[in-house]
Amino acid sequence: xxxxxxxxxxxxxxxxVDDRPAEGFFRVDRAALxxxxxxxxxxxxxxxxxxxxxxxxxxxxxxxxxxxxxVAGRPLILWRGTDGEVRVFLNACRHRGAxxxxxxxxxxxxxxxxxxAWTYSNDGxxxxxxxxxxxxxxxxxxxxxxxxxxxxxVYRGFVFCCFDPDAVDLPTxxxxxxxxxxxxxxxxxxxxxxxxxxxxxxxxxxxxxxENSLDGYHLIPLHRTYFDYLKATEDSYLDPRRPTExxxxxxxxxxxxxxxxxxxxxARWTPxxxxxxxxxxxxxxxxxxxxxxxxxxxxxxxxxxxxLVFPNLVxxxxxxxxxxxxxxxxxxxxxxxxxxLATKGEPESVRARRLDSYVTFQGPGGLATPDDMEACESCxxxxxxxxxxxxxxxxxxxxxxAAGGPFTAADEVxxxxxxxxWRDLLGLx
Amino acid sequence: xxxxxxxxxAALQHEVEQFLYREAALLxxxxxxxxxxxxxxxxxxxxxxxxxxxxxxxxxxxVIHDDHTRLGGRVVRLTSKHAHAxxxxxxxxxxxxxxxxDGPPGETGEITVAANFHVxxxxxxxxxxxxxxxxxxxxxxxxxFLVRERVATLDHxxxxxxxxxxxxx
Numbered sequence: 001x002x003x004x005x006x007x008x009x010x011x012x013x014x015x016x017v018d019d020r021p022a023e024g025f026f027r028v029d030r031a032a033l034x035x036x037x038x039x040x041x042x043x044x045x046x047x048x049x050x051x052x053x054x055x056x057x058x059x060x061x062x063x064x065x066x067x068x069x070x071v072a073g074r075p076l077i078l079w080r081g082t083d084g085e086v087r088v089f090l091n092a093c094r095h096r097g098a099x100x101x102x103x104x105x106x107x108x109x110x111x112x113x114x115x116x117a118w119t120y121s122n123d124g125x126x127x128x129x130x131x132x133x134x135x136x137x138x139x140x141x142x143x144x145x146x147x148x149x150x151x152x153x154v155y156r157g158f159v160f161c162c163f164d165p166d167a168v169d170l171p172t173x174x175x176x177x178x179x180x181x182x183x184x185x186x187x188x189x190x191x192x193x194x195x196x197x198x199x200x201x202x203x204x205x206x207x208x209x210x211e212n213s214l215d216g217y218h219l220i221p222l223h224r225t226y227f228d229y230l231k232a233t234e235d236s237y238l239d240p241r242r243p244t245e246x247x248x249x250x251x252x253x254x255x256x257x258x259x260x261x262x263x264x265x266x267a268r269w270t271p272x273x274x275x276x277x278x279x280x281x282x283x284x285x286x287x288x289x290x291x292x293x294x295x296x297x298x299x300x301x302x303x304x305x306x307x308l309v310f311p312n313l314v315x316x317x318x319x320x321x322x323x324x325x326x327x328x329x330x331x332x333x334x335x336x337x338x339x340x341l342a343t344k345g346e347p348e349s350v351r352a353r354r355l356d357s358y359v360t361f362q363g364p365g366g367l368a369t370p371d372d373m374e375a376c377e378s379c380x381x382x383x384x385x386x387x388x389x390x391x392x393x394x395x396x397x398x399x400x401x402a403a404g405g406p407f408t409a410a411d412e413v414x415x416x417x418x419x420x421x422w423r424d425l426l427g428l429x
Numbered sequence: 430x431x432x433x434x435x436x437x438x439a440a441l442q443h444e445v446e447q448f449l450y451r452e453a454a455l456l457x458x459x460x461x462x463x464x465x466x467x468x469x470x471x472x473x474x475x476x477x478x479x480x481x482x483x484x485x486x487x488x489x490x491x492v493i494h495d496d497h498t499r500l501g502g503r504v505v506r507l508t509s510k511h512a513h514a515x516x517x518x519x520x521x522x523x524x525x526x527x528x529x530x531d532g533p534p535g536e537t538g539e540i541t542v543a544a545n546f547h548v549x550x551x552x553x554x555x556x557x558x559x560x561x562x563x564x565x566x567x568x569x570x571x572x573x574f575l576v577r578e579r580v581a582t583l584d585h586x587x588x589x590x591x592x593x594x595x596x597x598x
Binding site: 104194195196197198199200201202203222224225226228229232233335339340348351352355356358359360363364365367369370371373374375 | 476477478479480481484487488489490491492493494498499502503505506509511512513514515586587588592593594595
């Protein structure tokens with residue numbers, strides 16, 4: 001994303017991010033979280049320029065499979081062609097723009113626009129044109145295939161797109177975050193997104209939930225009822241003295257890591273998983289040790305991680321893998337979409353345990369996520385005092401930056417990584 | 430629920446309706462321990478994820494999928510002062526209508542019931558509507574019933590209903 005920075009377009013708002021590590025300061029002007037002009041600017045500077053998550057290849061496993069998705073406000077079709085190729089199309093007829101795909105998912109060799117019946121094959125070609133004689137000899141139907149975003153690429157099954165034709169390629173964009181996507185993708189020879197998605201929302205700025213997704217500091221105070229539940233039902237609890245790590249991965253990407261006490265389907269068996277699953281889970285660990293060296297097998301199997309791929313993709317690999325996108329629809333409104341990624345072919349009892357662990361903690365009906373939404377909304381409401389109290393403090397651990405860390409998950413270096421990239425993209429530096 | 434209108438005895442229809450109304454009133458009144466006492470030890474309380482409610486729940490992500498232990502944990506959470514999303518608590522008003530029994534009780538006495546619901550939630554100056562259908566499986570217990578299955582299927586996304594499901598639907 002080099003050479004994309006423009007001079008600050010927000011006259012008078014330069015300095016939204018007050019970053020003075022030598023003085024132990026890092027604070028964000030709450031205008032960055034409430035101002036609709038900032039929202040409009042970040043649509044252009046961030047969402048129109050960064051690589052954004054669309055879906056996973058396993059969601060369109062068979063030729064012809066498709067999913068309708070909305071990314072950065074654009075309706076898209078994630079579609080596997082009869083030729084096996086994964087493509088992303090803009091979900092708008094080339095003729096007059098009506099949405100071609102009007103169902104959430106399915107399988108089709110082609111789609112026909114309901115308005116004038118222009119028809120496209122699943123490789124995007126315009127194959128059907130009613131009353132074609134009405135077009136003159138200069139009309140070249142090969143120029144009217146479905147359009148795609150300027151950038152579409154797949155990394156380890158994760159499909160991304162980018163609306164900036166001048167962006168760097170996806171591997172370069174992902175940078176060090178690739179290693180952490182690998183830790184998820186390498187959990188088994190084949191991973192699959194489980195059917196069903198969570199979609200929920202909050203009346204708060206999207207960046208608050210990005211911060212929350214990387215925030216080890218809030219876990220014990222905010223999620224007490226969840227940890228009480230884990231203690232009561234599984235006798236596992238998060239010891240605050242347990243070592244954790246936070247890393248700025250560059251490019252706005254960041255990760256926090258802990259080795260938690262809870263069960264992981266890949267691959268940390270605890271009694272909570274049931275004796276019947278012990279052999280299976282322990283065999284997964286052995287399999288990883290055969291495929292990788294011992295340290296990498298350990299990282300895959302027993303480290304719990306929350307990864308941010310800038311700007312809005314979060315991958316939580318804790319009791320299972322959660323794929324989360326955080327999308328603003330206004331300065332004070334955010335929609336979150338979540339899926340879970342699992343080992344293909346795992347036993348039903350392991351799959352059931354995985355899904356139950358996920359929904360108990362996460363999502364709109366979990367024992368924890370509604371409190372995260374409440375916290376972010378409460379912050380947003382508190383920002384009504386922004387004129388008098390403009391700054392949010394994000395300085396935990398900043399005194400360790402000169403030495404390069406090490407940082408814990410309860411530090412905020414991971415959130416600063418996000419904000420510094422955001423600031424650079426908005427040209428506010 | 431297609432086919433001929435079932436010939437469910439009026440007294441049984443009445444009994445089931447009164448049970449559902451009482452269950453709803455306990456939830457509206459936040460008398461969650463009394464409500465939880467109506468749950469069978471093998472209870473399944475489920476809210477399918479909107480858009481995938483037609484798929485096999487064993488292989489599909491749900492919004493809520495509680496057995497007795499998890500539902501008990503939910504009740505403990507909601508009755509604690511640390512359930513921040515419900516502090517202050519929502520006020521809810523539940524309309525349970527169009528109650529249809531699948532037929533007379535089977536040999537085990539179980540009754541499968543379908544109903545419509547409209548749950549209104551007010552909290553912090555906002556009003557959310559949850560619309561959908563219930564599926565209950567009721568098991569006779571003394572003079573009343575215990576709930577062995579309770580599925581609340583929404584007609585809409587959660588984004589359209591305030592963003593989260595922090596209450597029991």
